[in-house]
Amino acid sequence: MSAEAAAAPVTLHRALAPEEAARADFYALIARLLQRAPDAMLLAELAAAPALPAEGDRALADAWRELAAASAAAQPADVAVEYDELFAGVGKAPVSIYAGFYSGAPAVDHPRVRIRGDLAQLGLVPQAGAEPEDHFGVLFDAMRVLAAGGAGRGPASLAEQRRFFERHVMPAAPRFLAAVGAARQSHYYRRVAALAAAFVALEAESFQLD
Amino acid sequence: MKTTKTNNRRKFLVTAGLGSAGAVAAVVAGTRKAQPEGPHTAACAQPDGYHLSDHILKYYKTTEV
Numbered sequence: 697m698s699a700e701a702a703a704a705p706v707t708l709h710r711a712l713a714p715e716e717a718a719r720a721d722f723y724a725l726i727a728r729l730l731q732r733a734p735d736a737m738l739l740a741e742l743a744a745a746p747a748l749p750a751e752g753d754r755a756l757a758d759a760w761r762e763l764a765a766a767s768a769a770a771q772p773a774d775v776a777v778e779y780d781e782l783f784a785g786v787g788k789a790p791v792s793i794y795a796g797f798y799s800g801a802p803a804v805d806h807p808r809v810r811i812r813g814d815l816a817q818l819g820l821v822p823q824a825g826a827e828p829e830d831h832f833g834v835l836f837d838a839m840r841v842l843a844a845g846g847a848g849r850g851p852a853s854l855a856e857q858r859r860f861f862e863r864h865v866m867p868a869a870p871r872f873l874a875a876v877g878a879a880r881q882s883h884y885y886r887r888v889a890a891l892a893a894a895f896v897a898l899e900a901e902s903f904q905l906d
Numbered sequence: 907m908k909t910t911k912t913n914n915r916r917k918f919l920v921t922a923g924l925g926s927a928g929a930v931a932a933v934v935a936g937t938r939k940a941q942p943e944g945p946h947t948a949a950c951a952q953p954d955g956y957h958l959s960d961h962i963l964k965y966y967k968t969t970e971v
Contacts, residue, residue, distance in 0.1 A: 713916065714920075714924075714925050715916060715919035715920050715924040715925045716919075717931065718919075718924040718925070718930060718931070719919070719924060721930040721931045721933075721934045722924075722930055724934050724944075725930060725933060725934055727944065731945075737936070738933070741932070741933045741936040742933055745929045745930070745932060745933050746928075746929045746932075747929065748923045748929060749923040751921075751923075752921065752922050752923020752924075753922035753923055756922065756923060757923060760929070815946070820946040821946065822945055822946060823945055823946065826945035826946075827945065833945075834945045834946075837944040837945055837946065838945075838946060840944065841944065841946055846944070846946075847944070847946045854912075854915075898919075898922055898924075901918070902915050902918050902919055902922075903915075905914045905915040905918050906912060906915045
């Protein structure tokens, strides 16, 4: 073997395991629904989606079925109004979609600062014009990238995914999702919150096994 | 020990239904058309000896929202 060949870096092309790809898909879908209301195409896709395996996680399967049924009955304009009323209401929104709200941290220790730092260490920076880093849609999308790769980087290690999840998603997501479920304005998004809550619980449990 | 824990986690996820959650993949792929990339971009390229092949990039693009 020549000296040049011996010094050349080895490039690994590692396929994603199906269950890891599925995790990324759940993160992608939940992120999308939290970043903005579903359009007609997404509602139709959800309405037509097959059920999750009945022998799998019961809460996840039930929540998926409920969301599919709600998507079949929903009108895009109505869901868009619901999204705005919940998260972007005039004055104070009924439900804060920002993790920082649930931490009660002062400005100098705001979660956005820590999230930004951790994302930078993982090779990710926010796009110009993107929502703040502690927006739950952004957090879930960050987990999507860490789970499956994207934005120019490969999947993060499970340790890195777990660290980001436990530092930035788990502390606030359950309270946020409970608030969405309890809000008077919440109808379609009650089902979104139920799906996200079931998935977050599954993730928390699975990370304990690694 | 690490292999056992990793296998336990994989088994847990597969048992939960994630091993065959093609339903979610179909939804995500179906709405991928003309959607903007997610809120994140890569920081300055830092090679880590682990790169995405064109085949994998194409797969990921079909699963991103």
